[in-house]
Amino acid sequence: MTTPSTTHFDTAARDWDQRPMSQQLAAVPPRLLAQVPLAASDHVLDFGAGTGLLSTAIAPRVAQVTALDMSAAMLQVLDEKGFANIAPLQQDIFAGLPGRYHAVVSCMALHHVADTGALLRAFAAALHPGGRIALVDLYPEDGSFHGDNAAKGVQHFGFAPEALQALAEQAGFGHIQFSEILRMQHRNGRAYPLFLMTGYLP
Numbered sequence: 001m002t003t004p005s006t007t008h009f010d011t012a013a014r015d016w017d018q019r020p021m022s023q024q025l026a027a028v029p030p031r032l033l034a035q036v037p038l039a040a041s042d043h044v045l046d047f048g049a050g051t052g053l054l055s056t057a058i059a060p061r062v063a064q065v066t067a068l069d070m071s072a073a074m075l076q077v078l079d080e081k082g083f084a085n086i087a088p089l090q091q092d093i094f095a096g097l098p099g100r101y102h103a104v105v106s107c108m109a110l111h112h113v114a115d116t117g118a119l120l121r122a123f124a125a126a127l128h129p130g131g132r133i134a135l136v137d138l139y140p141e142d143g144s145f146h147g148d149n150a151a152k153g154v155q156h157f158g159f160a161p162e163a164l165q166a167l168a169e170q171a172g173f174g175h176i177q178f179s180e181i182l183r184m185q186h187r188n189g190r191a192y193p194l195f196l197m198t199g200y201l202p
């Protein structure tokens with residue numbers, strides 16, 4: 001499996017939080033937290049953490065967040081936010097994970113990974129028994145959300161819930177549920193719905 005390029009995210013990192021898209025995505029963490037129970041002793045993995053949209057909202061509620069991202073520049077912006085219990089981890093998700101986690105969360109990173117089944121199996125392998133996933137991404141779209149898909153490393157034009165649920169179940173997750181968490185208004189005038197998929201290991 002080849003390591004994906006970080007060029008797009010390294011270049012975009014400094015202004016990431018000011019993008020209109022990021023400002024709309026700020027609605028996601030409180031909605032996710034309302035649906036996903038987390039304990040004060042939990043260690044959470046944020047896959048594709050970027051500048052910390054989810055990590056910074058979750059950190060005050062749990063013991064530890066590992067913010068995994070392959071872009072050093074994105075993690076540098078997160079690190080400057082000064083959260084003592086967020087540990088940045090700069091690597092490809094498929095390089096092997098150093099810990100075990102109680103939950104894996106992610107926002108808008110799934111569509112950058114070609115092999116979604118392998119990604120879900122990596123999450124399952126990294127979780128304690130009873131561990132949870134809470135994953136946010138696009139419902140199927142026609143490629144117009146990012147526009148320059150190749151330059152941004154887009155591997156999927158969103159996900160059909162039935163197909164993603166089947167992959168999650170094959171990876172060992174159960175009680176899979178989908179809900180629309182946000183409808184993003186794009187500068188192209190269109191609206192793109194985002195799902196939250198939750199589930200947990202037996």
Ligand SMILES: C[S@@+](CC[C@H](N)C(=O)[O-])C[C@H]1O[C@@H](n2cnc3c(N)ncnc32)[C@H](O)[C@@H]1O
Nearest residue numbers: 009048049050053069070071092093107109112
């Ligand atoms: C669209 S950004 C989302 C960042 C953040 N979660 C947010 O919603 O603002 C996707 C992030 O996933 C990271 N990423 C993509 N593929 C990855 C991989 N295979 N391993 C680790 N990080 C990856 C990218 O570097 C990028 O920072």
